[in-house]
Amino acid sequence: MNEFQEKQVNFKWVEPKKSYDVIIIGGGGHGLATAYYLATRHNITNVAVLERKYIGGGNSGRNTTVIRANYGIPEAVRFYQRSLELYQTLEQETGRWMMHKQKGILWMAHSEAAVRQEMARAEINTAFGAKTEYVTPKQIHEICPEVDLTGGGVWPVMGGSYHPEAATARHDRVNWALAEGAMKHGVHVHQGTAVTNLITSGSRVIGVETTAGPMHANVVMSAVGGHVTSLAAMAGLRLPIRTHPLQAFVTNHYEQKFHPIVASTSLLFYVSQTARGEMLVGAEIDRQPSYSYRSGHHFLQTCSHRAITLLPFMRQLRVLRQWTGVCDMSPDYSPIMGFTGVDGFVITTGWGTWGFKAIPAGGEQMAQLIATGQTPELIAPFSLSRFAHDRTKADRGSAGTH
Numbered sequence: 001m002n003e004f005q006e007k008q009v010n011f012k013w014v015e016p017k018k019s020y021d022v023i024i025i026g027g028g029g030h031g032l033a034t035a036y037y038l039a040t041r042h043n044i045t046n047v048a049v050l051e052r053k054y055i056g057g058g059n060s061g062r063n064t065t066v067i068r069a070n071y072g073i074p075e076a077v078r079f080y081q082r083s084l085e086l087y088q089t090l091e092q093e094t095g096r097w098m099m100h101k102q103k104g105i106l107w108m109a110h111s112e113a114a115v116r117q118e119m120a121r122a123e124i125n126t127a128f129g130a131k132t133e134y135v136t137p138k139q140i141h142e143i144c145p146e147v148d149l150t151g152g153g154v155w156p157v158m159g160g161s162y163h164p165e166a167a168t169a170r171h172d173r174v175n176w177a178l179a180e181g182a183m184k185h186g187v188h189v190h191q192g193t194a195v196t197n198l199i200t201s202g203s204r205v206i207g208v209e210t211t212a213g214p215m216h217a218n219v220v221m222s223a224v225g226g227h228v229t230s231l232a233a234m235a236g237l238r239l240p241i242r243t244h245p246l247q248a249f250v251t252n253h254y255e256q257k258f259h260p261i262v263a264s265t266s267l268l269f270y271v272s273q274t275a276r277g278e279m280l281v282g283a284e285i286d287r288q289p290s291y292s293y294r295s296g297h298h299f300l301q302t303c304s305h306r307a308i309t310l311l312p313f314m315r316q317l318r319v320l321r322q323w324t325g326v327c328d329m330s331p332d333y334s335p336i337m338g339f340t341g342v343d344g345f346v347i348t349t350g351w352g353t354w355g356f357k358a359i360p361a362g363g364e365q366m367a368q369l370i371a372t373g374q375t376p377e378l379i380a381p382f383s384l385s386r387f388a389h390d391r392t393k394a395d396r397g398s399a400g401t402h
């Protein structure tokens with residue numbers, strides 16, 4: 001898509017109304033996708049998305065764009081596979097090019113224990129609908145010749161898993177396409193409109209106070225990645241969420257085509273190549289919880305060292321840009337979706353470092369929950385009540401978190 005075509009994205013901006021059927025707080029991927037699916041699947045169009053900055057200005061516009069379903073527990077594999085499949089047809093459905101590209105992800109193992117972990121990942125993925133196979137060092141070399149199988153003499157590659165359907169997509173375009181698609185069906189998206197409080201009547205949430213005045217709704221949904229604890233506190237709700245910064249960086253162009261996404265749990269980093277040829281590198285969260293968007297030299301130094309260990313060609317590249325987002329982390333590294341126990345108030349949160357890939361399925365399922373008043377089977381394991389009933393969903397299938 002060139003600059004001319006970019007301008008063709010047809011946003012319909014309108015004045016806010018005093019009341020809606022559904023108000024969604026947060027114009028990131030999850031808020032916009034929920035609005036999109038409410039309108040396109042359930043014909044619920046009297047919906048407003050309220051975004052305090054600009055759409056995609058949160059984590060949905062600052063992530064490393066990895067889409068995959070090779071998670072570590074059955075419930076997650078099923079859910080992320082649904083999302084991966086929705087992504088595969090989203091360009092066709094919305095008529096917008098999102099630069100979706102299937103690349104495959106190679107996950108390296110550097111110890112006997114890690115080899116067993118990748119074998120188990122392949123088994124559990126296959127059993128619950130995602131395509132993942134165990135691969136030997138020789139096969140890894142065939143898929144990605146750039147990998148130094150000696151791991152710099154310190155982190156030898158002893159095996160790994162390969163998930164061929166993993167992909168990337170341009171994050172801004174995903175946000176824009178969903179916003180445009182929702183607006184086309186009559187959804188209102190209000191940028192520069194911050195929610196400052198929730199309006200309650202008895203124990204029910206009936207609307208929001210905003211910088212553009214009060215608005216009422218039958219259902220209010222929070223999709224405020226990075227800030228959900230303060231938003232939920234307005235409803236008297238204390239969530240099991242801690243917010244941590246997550247950093248990433250890109251290098252200048254690598255002149256050769258680097259096809260797959262490469263990840264290592266032991267080295268705690270992952271890398272892919274952007275459409276412009278830059279190498280895009282992500283890692284684990286900053287340990288100290290905070291709302292800081294500051295990027296640091298320490299992260300750059302340690303993360304680039306790990307990347308060079310496996311991919312020595314990156315030694316020749318230069319760091320172009322570095323940035324940070326703030327991630328709402330749940331204690332079991334799984335999302336929290338659904339009813340909250342407060343009437344009229346639902347949430348989608350706990351998207352931590354892994355929520356970009358979940359945007360289509362998260363939106364689809366939350367739209368179904370709002371439209372039917374019932375929790376869909378696919379997301380039932382991820383309800384907030386799991387923490388009260390000792391049914392946590394600990395998932396070690398994510399590289400960026402631990």
Ligand SMILES: Cc1cc2nc3c(=O)[nH]c(=O)nc-3n(C[C@H](O)[C@H](O)[C@H](O)COP(=O)(O)OP(=O)(O)OC[C@H]3O[C@@H](n4cnc5c(N)ncnc54)[C@H](O)[C@@H]3O)c2cc1C
Nearest residue numbers: 026028030052058059060064066195225325354355356357
């Ligand atoms: C560096 C980095 C790399 C990542 N890499 C990946 C990856 O490769 N793959 C992956 O799957 N995930 C990745 N993620 C995680 C992913 O980006 C997030 O989980 C996902 O974008 C969350 O989407 P969201 O819609 O819930 O939140 P956001 O996109 O953060 O949107 C929330 C919106 O709410 C708005 N808001 C907040 N408070 C208010 C208020 N009071 N009133 C109105 N609006 C408000 C914010 O301005 C924001 O725009 C990464 C994240 C980071 C930071």
